[in-house]
Each structure stands twice: as structure tokens, then as C-alpha cells.
Amino acid sequence: MAEKIMLCRLVWAEEYRSKDEPIYAGNMRYPAAHDLALERLNFADENGSVYGFVENRGQNFDLRKLGAEAADQSVDGVTVIFCAVDEQSNKLRVVGWYENATVYHEPKKPRRDSIRGKWEYYFEASSKDAHLIPVTARDLVVPRKTKITDRGFIGQRCVFYPANNPNYERFLESFELLRKDELVRGSDDIDQSEFQEGQRASREMTYFARNSKLVRAAKAHYGTNCLACGFNFADFYGDIGEGYIEVHHKRQMADDSVRLKTVEDVDVLCANCHRMVHRQAIPLTLDQLRSLIGDQQKPRKRA
Structure with a gap:
């Protein structure tokens, strides 16, 4: 049953x-x-x-x-x-x-x-x-x-x-991701940003695993360098990283009315940048993330 x-x-x-x-x-x-x-x-x-x-x-x-x-x-x-x-x-x-x-x-x-x-x-x-x-x-x-x-x-x-119910098939899949997230279990004091980061990024990964055509199109359009920091998996890890990059949905996946159609709806990001995008309730835009990275890379003034 x-x-x-x-x-x-x-x-x-x-x-x-x-x-x-x-x-x-x-x-x-x-x-x-x-x-x-x-x-x-x-x-x-x-x-x-x-x-x-x-x-x-x-x-x-x-x-x-x-x-x-x-x-x-x-x-x-x-x-x-x-x-x-x-x-x-x-x-x-x-x-x-x-x-x-x-x-x-x-x-x-x-x-x-x-x-x-x-x-x-x-x-x-x-x-x-x-x-x-x-x-x-x-x-x-x-x-x-x-x-x-x-x-x-x-x-x-x-x-x-x-x-x-076929109308709720995707919803129940998303619920299973939420249900299995260990961050939500057994604590009223969880780090909410970590909860959001893990749940939303995992949901995106599941979505794109089922939509390989869009992933291929995004890689063909943007390449496999992270659009935020420039990281390339193949340059760092060699052959095992060849062609790998994560695809990020610019709008929140929570809205089931949103359907991705073109590469304009997504960015390609390394795993670290993808997680950072989801570190707050409203995901960072690509420009906001680039700005944060730029600020961190500025030379520090000596005291």
C-alpha cells in the first residue's frame, strides 16, 4: 500500500x-x-x-x-x-x-x-x-x-x-527533500539560513536532474566557469571535474507556477557560490554575490 x-x-x-x-x-x-x-x-x-x-x-x-x-x-x-x-x-x-x-x-x-x-x-x-x-x-x-x-x-x-494524485507528484517529491533534511529535526533553534540553503539548493538539484536539456543548454550558453567567482572544476580537480557546474534558478523554486524555459532563467555557479546564494530568506542575485566577492578581495588597510 x-x-x-x-x-x-x-x-x-x-x-x-x-x-x-x-x-x-x-x-x-x-x-x-x-x-x-x-x-x-x-x-x-x-x-x-x-x-x-x-x-x-x-x-x-x-x-x-x-x-x-x-x-x-x-x-x-x-x-x-x-x-x-x-x-x-x-x-x-x-x-x-x-x-x-x-x-x-x-x-x-x-x-x-x-x-x-x-x-x-x-x-x-x-x-x-x-x-x-x-x-x-x-x-x-x-x-x-x-x-x-x-x-x-x-x-x-x-x-x-x-x-x-498526479497533481501532487512533484509536491510530494519536494516534501521528501524537506522531510529528510536533518537540520529541521529535533531542534527549535536551528540556523534558519542553513535550513533554507540546504533545502532550496537540494530542490534545485533534484529539479535539474530531471531537466537535463536545460542543464546542457545552460552549459553551452554560459560555459562551465562559475559566473560569480570564475571557479572551474576541471582546472582544480582535473578530468573528474570536466564539464561540471551547478545550475541555479534565479527565482525561488517554492513557486510551483514557475516553469523554467530558457537559459535566461538560470545561472551557472560553483557549489560554494550556489550555497551562498541561498544563505538568506531571499536568495542573492548574481550581481549581489559578485559585489560581496569583490568586497572581500579588496586589499585590507593596515591598522
Whole structure:
């Protein structure tokens, strides 16, 4: 059986650990009107566990979509991907996920001593399996329909099952890169620039591995010297480096509407420069990187 995956849309928040945390609800009418969103506590640690909620219009989950039997009241081993619309770009972005979660058929009432109070929940997982993405690193965009007639996309319902859906094949590949990134696991104090650098550069590498024609065209157009620093792999490493250079997408790969068509959309960079481009939330332009390199190469004045 394919992996058990749920995609759940939440309100936008930074921490999801406080009932009083500011939220952005977008077009989610009830949370916007009442400032009430039970998912505000989805990443709050309660004695080593987290309890998650998603607005489901008061309905129960059909667990058969996750491989359960009709009479089952819960199913284990589910990956629950949480996404939300950010106010600035109005894009639906992945904000975090649970691994190895238990999903309940109907909402469960919390224990009397729970910080949730009377707030019900649908999901339960170990805190170690709950991964919240820092706000500035939430760059994985969830596909949505662009026309009313589009089918097979997450819609007004906040719950969706993306496995085996061709519209979500590329998204799930990108999610796997995010999921495997060791920098996000087990720490709330990760270096966000390193997270962005590793995730975005890895996503680009995966994209270009599937688009070899554009890579060949970029090398033919620009050559194999780094456009930022001039480094050439063959000059430094010999035959093993012949013809090698990394291709960098000038615009952020997070936007699934972006499609690369010509060499004008890319730069060729050495591995070091490629990483440096992604060291901040908004990637550096080629001119900005060249300027930084030039500044470092200027003679230093003696004290």
C-alpha cells in the first residue's frame, strides 16, 4: 500500500503553541470572524506528545482513505502535512508535519489536565515526530487549482489525500527533500539560513536532474566557469571535474507556477557560490554575490 498521507489546511501562525497566538485566517471564515482556531495548539508539547486539529466541518474522517477498515476508529503511521496561507504572498505553504501520527475517526476530547481545555483533536503524535518549520523557511508551496473547473486539488475542504494524485507528484517529491533534511529535526533553534540553503539548493538539484536539456543548454550558453567567482572544476580537480557546474534558478523554486524555459532563467555557479546564494530568506542575485566577492578581495588597510 502507498504511504498514508493527509494534507490539512490550518490558519497561519508562527508557533502553534498558544491559545492567544496571533493568526491569519485568510478565507477561512469562522476563524477570521471569531478569532477561534483549535489548531493554534498543534505543536504544543504535552508530556512528550502533540495533539492536532484541523477544521473538518464537524464531520468524521473516512479512514478507509488511509487504508483502514470501515469499522476502525483510528489508524496509525500516518504522515500529516499541515499547510496554511501566508498573508504576504497569499500562497498555501507547508508549515510543518507529523510523522507516525495516529488519526482518529472522530474528534477526541482531551484529558482534564490538558492545556487544550475543551478543544478537541483529531491527531496524536510523539513530540519528537512533530516538525514545525520556522516562518522564514516555509517556502514549499502546495498546489491549488487555478481554474474553477480544475479537479483533483485541495479546495474549500481543509482535508485532502494527495497520495497517488498526479497533481501532487512533484509536491510530494519536494516534501521528501524537506522531510529528510536533518537540520529541521529535533531542534527549535536551528540556523534558519542553513535550513533554507540546504533545502532550496537540494530542490534545485533534484529539479535539474530531471531537466537535463536545460542543464546542457545552460552549459553551452554560459560555459562551465562559475559566473560569480570564475571557479572551474576541471582546472582544480582535473578530468573528474570536466564539464561540471551547478545550475541555479534565479527565482525561488517554492513557486510551483514557475516553469523554467530558457537559459535566461538560470545561472551557472560553483557549489560554494550556489550555497551562498541561498544563505538568506531571499536568495542573492548574481550581481549581489559578485559585489560581496569583490568586497572581500579588496586589499585590507593596515591598522
